[in-house]
Amino acid sequence: MFDIENYFNTSSKVISGLKDHKDKIFNIAKKIIECKKNKNKILVGGNGGSCADADHFAGELQCTYKNSNRSSVSAINIGSMPASITAWSNDFGFETYFERQVKAHGNKNDILFLISTGGGNLESGASTCLIKAADEGKKRGMFLISLGGKSGGELKKKSD
DSSP states (O other), rough: OOOOOHHHHEEEEEOOOOOOOOHHHHHHHHHHHHHHHHTTEEEESSTHHHHHHHHHHHHHHHHHOOOOOOOHHHOOEEOOOOHHHHHHHHHHHHHHHHHHHHHHOOOOTTTEEEEEESSOOTTTTTHHHHHHHHHHHHHHTTEEEEEEEOHHHHHHHHHH
């Protein structure tokens, strides 16, 4: 049976714990503002539910968030193109799909923002596609931000 009280307690602790990361969060916000000012773009990616989170985040950056007078931030969810995903995955495999998108859209000083509930694990193969994208982004001189659950996995090690 699902213990909803435990769920609320755990969720409250996680939200409360964000204050321990306020400097990192502030630095990420500054980097996004710098990216916008320099007319760079943000590539956002994630698998499954994290793909939906990436889509939402990119949409908020492109649209208004809380200010209808704010100009748009160039943000692309690299997981939101079904024709590309299915074509590449069918012909070459899903593990390299996000890497391919970074090759297509990523440039020096852009931001690569990856979201993963586990952070990726090379041994188990979990989120290998995101790890490959991170490696390609680093080769291109992109700034890598990741939101990873659990221990943060491989993405934590690779992130700026």
